[in-house]
Amino acid sequence: MNIIFLGPPGAGKGTQAKMLIEKYAVPQISTGDMFRAALKDKAPLGMKAKEYMDKGQLVPDEIVIGLVEERLKQDDCKKGYILDGFPRTVAQAEALDKALAKMGSKIDHVVSIEVDNKELVKRLTGRRTCRKCGAMYHAIFKPPVNKDVCDKCGGELYQRDDDTESTVMSRLEVYDAQTKPLIDYYQKKGILKSIPGIGSIDDIFNKIVSILGS
Ligand code: ADP
Ligand code: ADP
Numbered sequence: 494m495n496i497i498f499l500g501p502p503g504a505g506k507g508t509q510a511k512m513l514i515e516k517y518a519v520p521q522i523s524t525g526d527m528f529r530a531a532l533k534d535k536a537p538l539g540m541k542a543k544e545y546m547d548k549g550q551l552v553p554d555e556i557v558i559g560l561v562e563e564r565l566k567q568d569d570c571k572k573g574y575i576l577d578g579f580p581r582t583v584a585q586a587e588a589l590d591k592a593l594a595k596m597g598s599k600i601d602h603v604v605s606i607e608v609d610n611k612e613l614v615k616r617l618t619g620r621r622t623c624r625k626c627g628a629m630y631h632a633i634f635k636p637p638v639n640k641d642v643c644d645k646c647g648g649e650l651y652q653r654d655d656d657t658e659s660t661v662m663s664r665l666e667v668y669d670a671q672t673k674p675l676i677d678y679y680q681k682k683g684i685l686k687s688i689p690g691i692g693s694i695d696d697i698f699n700k701i702v703s704i705l706g707s
């Protein structure tokens with residue numbers, strides 16, 4: 494099953510994707526995670542992406558599209574995948590459709606997670622991530638048992654550089670201007686499933702599973 498998770502920054506895409514990949518045994522492909530990993534390795538891709546990420550802007554389409562096309566060719570994508578944070582522009586969505594058609598493949602479902610801006614600001618400014626395993630926490634909504642320590646692996650929790658209030662505001666504006674049109678794009682294709690992203694993480698997960706089928 495080939496799935497896209499659509500939704501504004503902070504909607505819970507990463508949180509839900511990490512739960513789903515366990516259930517469906519498919520990889521999560523997060524372009525944001527790929528850029529952060531490249532930056533950690535001091536790779537040129539990471540340095541380039543950081544220029545945009547720090548300002549809350551999108552990394553240029555040509556960089557992102559090439560990266561995802563290469564990733565989708567890897568063996569672990571044969572049984573399906575969850576795209577988290579890609580596509581983010583209509584140009585990316587069109588390039589994805591074209592690349593998949595060439596491979597004789599397609600997207601099966603687009604899950605759009607909807608959350609209002611006031612809640613998104615709270616979620617993003619309180620978000621904490623494990624440096625070691627990538628598990629997601631929230632200072633108030635999903636705190637770890639021990640402050641700044643990952644429940645799963647004991648790794649250190651950190652706050653992303655772009656989760657500050659000022660960068661968050663520009664990311665939300667960029668979402669409205671450049672990514673929101675994708676809701677319409679996938680609606681027209683008849684593969685969009687919208688779900689409210691408010692409520693407990695488990696309830697939202699169950700809703701997504703019931704939409705996708707187990
Ligand atoms: P995205 O990948 O869409 O940017 P995340 O999955 O990283 O979003 O979630 C953003 C923040 O909100 C994280 O700190 C996460 O723990 C928290 N969060 C996720 N889902 C919920 C929820 N249903 N209720 C409250 N907080 C949530
Ligand atoms: P979020 O929690 O906002 O959903 P991500 O980790 O998906 O965050 O993305 C972080 C940043 O990485 C974005 O603000 C953007 O600068 C860059 N980025 C990630 N995916 C894309 C993409 N598909 N197109 C352009 N830029 C991207």
Ligand code: ZN
Nearest residue numbers: 623626643646
């Ligand atoms: Zn961890």
